[in-house]
Amino acid sequence: xxxxxxxxxxxxxxxxxxxxxxxxxxxxxxxxxxxxxxxxxxxxxxxxxxxxxxxxxxxxxxxxxxxxxxxxxxxxxxxxxxxxxxxxxxxxxxxxxxxxxxxxxxxxxxxxxx
Amino acid sequence: xxxxxxxxxxxxxxxxxxxxxxxxxxxxxxxxxxxxxxxxxxxxxxxxxxxxxxxxxxxxxxxxxxxxxxxxxxxxxxxxxxxxxxxxxxxxxxxxxxxxxxxxxxxxxxxxxxxx
Numbered sequence: 001x002x003x004x005x006x007x008x009x010x011x012x013x014x015x016x017x018x019x020x021x022x023x024x025x026x027x028x029x030x031x032x033x034x035x036x037x038x039x040x041x042x043x044x045x046x047x048x049x050x051x052x053x054x055x056x057x058x059x060x061x062x063x064x065x066x067x068x069x070x071x072x073x074x075x076x077x078x079x080x081x082x083x084x085x086x087x088x089x090x091x092x093x094x095x096x097x098x099x100x101x102x103x104x105x106x107x108x109x110x111x112x113x114x
Numbered sequence: 115x116x117x118x119x120x121x122x123x124x125x126x127x128x129x130x131x132x133x134x135x136x137x138x139x140x141x142x143x144x145x146x147x148x149x150x151x152x153x154x155x156x157x158x159x160x161x162x163x164x165x166x167x168x169x170x171x172x173x174x175x176x177x178x179x180x181x182x183x184x185x186x187x188x189x190x191x192x193x194x195x196x197x198x199x200x201x202x203x204x205x206x207x208x209x210x211x212x213x214x215x216x217x218x219x220x221x222x223x224x225x226x227x228x229x230x
Contacts, residue, residue: 030215033218037157041222042223043159043220050215089157093218098214102164105151105158105159105160108158
């Protein structure tokens with residue numbers, strides 16, 4: 001069965017540095033998402049992406065964040081000038097856009113800001 | 115805005131027994147979808163079951179079934195014949211149906227322990 005893949009599985013970064021989290025969505029999917037889960041808390045929506053542009057974003061997704069689909073397969077989340085509170089698990093998901101079909105999640109990237 | 119509430123932070127069940135996890139949600143929309151996701155210690159997000167709001171019949175997937183009460187805005191998950199591998203955090207999630215590709219809104223989660 002096709003899977004969403006995320007790299008790296010764990011990223012450790014110094015505060016103030018930039019990080020790029022990478023995702024390869026399922027190949028025939030059209031919608032891509034990033035979610036965040038701070039340790040011990042619920043999963044929170046960050047942003048969705050369709051047709052090479054952001055389709056929806058949450059209040060968390062401020063100017064510090066950006067997303068890009070640099071080629072036909074990768075979907076990236078960039079976090080500029082990282083802060084301690086950016087430490088979390090970041091999940092990528094993809095779907096074919098039909099709402100009766102679920103979003104498929106990757107295994108996540110654990111981001112640790114020191 | 116839609117909200118999803120899971121009022122049971124922790125639940126436990128004996129192996130082979132049945133357990134029910136609660137979820138309520140708030141929405142003004144009539145077209146939506148509900149999901150239960152499982153998150154084991156590895157922290158993957160695994161889809162357990164989904165329910166379309168327009169369907170009156172409760173969804174079932176093997177040992178997992180839901181009790182969907184649309185008027186009460188309640189969506190509980192029943193796990194029958196619990197197994198040790200069912201131990202995980204369970205998240206209830208809501209998705210609006212009127213717009214393609216809309217976000218998932220998650221509840222706070224219920225940590226399920228299965229005792230041998």
